[in-house]
Amino acid sequence: MSHLSDNQISELKALVERELEGLRRSMAISEEALRPVELDQTAVGRLSRMDSLQNQGMTRNLHEREQSKLAKLEAALKRFRDGRYGLCTVCEAELPHGRLLVFPEAESCARCG
Numbered sequence: 001m002s003h004l005s006d007n008q009i010s011e012l013k014a015l016v017e018r019e020l021e022g023l024r025r026s027m028a029i030s031e032e033a034l035r036p037v038e039l040d041q042t043a044v045g046r047l048s049r050m051d052s053l054q055n056q057g058m059t060r061n062l063h064e065r066e067q068s069k070l071a072k073l074e075a076a077l078k079r080f081r082d083g084r085y086g087l088c089t090v091c092e093a094e095l096p097h098g099r100l101l102v103f104p105e106a107e108s109c110a111r112c113g
Helices: 006-032 046-082 096-102
Strands: none
Touching: 006 046, 006 096
């Protein structure tokens, strides 16, 4: 029996699904930005290429964070299906509803996290 009410579970599951949808859209955009930078001297000046390379590096870091969050959100959906959402995956303590509203992908309590 979960410490979360049915309404809280529905609310949190909808939140996870919305975050997943937004994250997938963002990842599609960042994947497009990761295309190789054009090195043709006539097409782009040297400073513009350096800016493009720097922007691409920042986009790569963003994309890696997005992939990590995607995995955590998908794991949260699995915990919903398994009836384990809202419980610490280490010690099985109940995760507070407020924490889950802020971090719906949270899988561990403050002590184990």
